[in-house]
Amino acid sequence: MNRLFDIIIASSAIVVLGVVMLLTAVVIRLKMGSPVLFKHIRPGLHEKPFVMYKFRTMAEERNEAGELLTDEGRLSPLGRFLRKSSLDELPQLINVLKGDLSIVGPRPLYRSYLSLYSPYQARRHEVKPGITGWAQVNGRNDVSWEKRFELDVWYVDNRSLFLDMKIIGMTIKKVMNTEGVNQPGHATMPDFKGNKERD
Numbered sequence: 001m002n003r004l005f006d007i008i009i010a011s012s013a014i015v016v017l018g019v020v021m022l023l024t025a026v027v028i029r030l031k032m033g034s035p036v037l038f039k040h041i042r043p044g045l046h047e048k049p050f051v052m053y054k055f056r057t058m059a060e061e062r063n064e065a066g067e068l069l070t071d072e073g074r075l076s077p078l079g080r081f082l083r084k085s086s087l088d089e090l091p092q093l094i095n096v097l098k099g100d101l102s103i104v105g106p107r108p109l110y111r112s113y114l115s116l117y118s119p120y121q122a123r124r125h126e127v128k129p130g131i132t133g134w135a136q137v138n139g140r141n142d143v144s145w146e147k148r149f150e151l152d153v154w155y156v157d158n159r160s161l162f163l164d165m166k167i168i169g170m171t172i173k174k175v176m177n178t179e180g181v182n183q184p185g186h187a188t189m190p191d192f193k194g195n196k197e198r199d
Contacts, residue, residue, distance in 0.1 A: 001161060002102065009103050009168075010096035021090050024082070028056055031078050037091055042108035045128045050100040052108055053091035057082050086175045092131045104164040105130025106152035109192070116194035117149075124152040127159060134163075137170035141189040 014021070025036045038056045041049050057079030075083075082088040095101040101108070108129035114122075135143070135151035143151075155163070 002164075003099070005161060005164065006096050006102050010093045013090075014093050014097075017090060017093075020087070024055055024087050024090070027078065028082075032056060032059055032076065038088075041111060042129070043111050043114060043125060044100055044108060045125065047114060047125050049111065050095070050108075052100070053094055055082055055088040055091055057088050089131055096131065100128075102128045102130045104132055104159075104167050106133050106155065107136065113192050116192060118195065120153060121149040123156055124149060126156050132167060132171040134167060137167055137174055140174060145192045146195065 028036045036056060038054045038058075039051050040054075042052045044050045057076070058074040059076050059079075060074070079088075092101055096103060105128050106124040117124075133152065134155035135148045138151050139147070
């Protein structure tokens, strides 16, 4: 049932938003050049890796030593707009059709975080990751890592089709209001550094 729900929603969204996705790709190509898509390997269901797609939001600007600038330095005005509007997430609809993602589920994070999770936090990988999730509609990136993981595990224990539909509705409202895109004082979500084990 969940897989059928994902296919119907993702297919419908691609049809409705196809022109928006095409225009977004063209603007990125003109303003920032290639590549248009940002591809990154993320852990999915049971920590199995997959390639996640997003529209590119950062420039490849480097300092005199040839090192990439900080996220703040590379995030262009266009990139800020794409993130604030969540347009950068639209290519993940392809991941949903491929079966890598669900529409709703804990957001896929970096593989480097896997060794930092407590057993409790690692439970977020008991379900397929999603484009949006319970943590996203309850603060998005404007909450601590600890709270975010608590929300993810709560979703794992309480997931249902009704809850997924509720989260989708709340997500649309969040996107329209552009709430909680960043943590205060950060261009993006700060890296997770790990914490004490939790039973």
